[in-house]
Amino acid sequence: MNKFNLNNSYKAVVIGGSAGSFQGVVKILSQLPKGFPLPIIMCLHRLKHVRHGFVEALSLKSVVQVTEPYDKETIKRGSVYLAPANYHLSVELGHYFALSTEEMINNSRPAIDITLGTCAYVFKDKLIGILLSGANKDGALGMKQIKDRGGFTIVQEPSECMIDTMPKSALAITQIDQVLKIDQIVNFFKELDKLYR
Amino acid sequence: MQDIDIADLKRISELIYQKYGYDFRNYAMSSFKRRVLRIMDLKRFTVEALIRKLTESPEFIHEFLDELTVNVTEMFRDPSFWRIMREEIIPAILLNHKQFKIWHAGCSSGEEVLSMAILLKEMGIHQDVQLYATDLDTNILERAKSGTYSIKNMELNEKNYIRFQGAGSLKDYYREENGLAVFNKELLNNVTFRKHDLVTGEIFNKFDLILCRNVMIYFNQTLQNEVLKKFHESLFKYGYLAIGSKESLIWCDYANRFIVVNNEEKIYKKIKD
Structure with missing residues (x-):
């Protein structure tokens, strides 16, 4: 038994973050175990009208190249995806992405609730959801949907967050399995990776 | 917010196709579901109430289409x-x-x-x-x-x-x-x-x-x-x-x-x- 009480049945990891999450995400991606088997799907708040630069900045130190998926692109194991600017990112039952330009949610497009919620619907209890630093409540509802469908939930330790509204909103409305600092999340990925070897 | 399962979403798209000729049967499921839930939310309809309304009130289809389709756009987008x-x-x-x-x-x-x-x-x-x-x-x-x-x-x-x-x-x-x-x-x-x-x-x-x-x-x-x-x-x-x-x-x-x-x-x- 490992310390996070995990097993190797998980099929995907989804990460949400906003203000103050960039450094944390970079750290997680830069220390990701080589050949980490699960797809990592990220929805991070970003400038709506800047299409370029973000994915490149994230990829710079990442172990795996980060890509912004095309509409209807199939989710591949071991890949790292980022919701593109000015689109909502959903996951469909056939394990592929779908983009949309619907209304903003929580003043955001991409909205974390949409990515987390659709992942929860598709992956059910085979999903790990992680919510990082951020200045609004986007993502809280998505984390609740992940928990309600039996997934595993992690939020960044609020005291470590640049802005703790986001993890605190999730903690307020649903059960969170682990409250971790970024370094512990890095370790979490290493522990998880071992279970798939 | 309510939830709706795929069987009901299919009932709705089939009904709209048979009765009004609009074909949403091959729309992407995740956004179609959000749009239908949004209408149910706006109108305070249950699934059954929505289906009844679509069946019994032909004039409702226009409002339904207007809310169902995504009309968020910008001038000179990109x-x-x-x-x-x-x-x-x-x-x-x-x-x-x-x-x-x-x-x-x-x-x-x-x-x-x-x-x-x-x-x-x-x-x-x-x-x-x-x-x-x-x-x-x-x-x-x-x-x-x-x-x-x-x-x-x-x-x-x-x-x-x-x-x-x-x-x-x-x-x-x-x-x-x-x-x-x-x-x-x-x-x-x-x-x-x-x-x-x-x-x-x-x-x-x-x-x-x-x-x-x-x-x-x-x-x-x-x-x-x-x-x-x-x-x-x-x-x-x-x-x-x-x-x-x-x-x-x-x-x-x-x-x-x-x-x-x-x-x-x-x-x-x-x-x-």
């Missing part, structure tokens, strides 16, 4: 796309035709049509181009025809126009009236607005350029494939097709009848009949 239009695509068409036709497929509230009209005006060729703007939602077509937008949207539209590096100011094209931006009527005098459903509609004309950006993202791959065939048939040989920056044609049967002209802005050219 300014770099519009710069390429002005600097490469339109000049390339002009090499061969002094007069030509453009189709805005799924035009929604008309922001892209208006953007194109302004672009053509600034190129001095506005009267040489016939624009066709279609949508399945008649309410939204009326809004598009009016060329009138909430003033609160104009800040974003202005920003896009500045990034597009237009010839003047967007303000040159509209006046403010009761919190609305009312665009010069003359801009739309070369536009034919008509109701047309991409899924069930017939081929109705031939074009030199088709714009259909961020419309097919609401379709599943089966439907994207069918719609691409229609676009292929509606284009003259060497005509252009523009789709959204994060859309792709590569998995469609007809993909090999097009070449990529600009991969960044997703502009394709038909090279084979």
Whole structure:
């Protein structure tokens, strides 16, 4: 038994973050175990009208190249995806992405609730959801949907967050399995990776 | 918020198809589900109440379609796309035709049509181009025809126009009236607005350029494939097709009848009949 009480049945990891999450995400991606088997799907708040630069900045130190998926692109194991600017990112039952330009949610497009919620619907209890630093409540509802469908939930330790509204909103409305600092999340990925070897 | 399962979503799309002829059966499930839930939320309907309303009140279909379809758009969305239009695509068409036709497929509230009209005006060729703007939602077509937008949207539209590096100011094209931006009527005098459903509609004309950006993202791959065939048939040989920056044609049967002209802005050219 490992310390996070995990097993190797998980099929995907989804990460949400906003203000103050960039450094944390970079750290997680830069220390990701080589050949980490699960797809990592990220929805991070970003400038709506800047299409370029973000994915490149994230990829710079990442172990795996980060890509912004095309509409209807199939989710591949071991890949790292980022919701593109000015689109909502959903996951469909056939394990592929779908983009949309619907209304903003929580003043955001991409909205974390949409990515987390659709992942929860598709992956059910085979999903790990992680919510990082951020200045609004986007993502809280998505984390609740992940928990309600039996997934595993992690939020960044609020005291470590640049802005703790986001993890605190999730903690307020649903059960969170682990409250971790970024370094512990890095370790979490290493522990998880071992279970798939 | 309520939830709805796939069986009920299928009941609803089947009902709309059988009773009204609109075919949402091959729409992407995640967004279709959000749209239906949104209507249930707005109208405080349960699934059964919604189905009853659709069955018993034919006039409700218009409101339903208006809420179901996504009508969020901007003028000069992706300014770099519009710069390429002005600097490469339109000049390339002009090499061969002094007069030509453009189709805005799924035009929604008309922001892209208006953007194109302004672009053509600034190129001095506005009267040489016939624009066709279609949508399945008649309410939204009326809004598009009016060329009138909430003033609160104009800040974003202005920003896009500045990034597009237009010839003047967007303000040159509209006046403010009761919190609305009312665009010069003359801009739309070369536009034919008509109701047309991409899924069930017939081929109705031939074009030199088709714009259909961020419309097919609401379709599943089966439907994207069918719609691409229609676009292929509606284009003259060497005509252009523009789709959204994060859309792709590569998995469609007809993909090999097009070449990529600009991969960044997703502009394709038909090279084979």
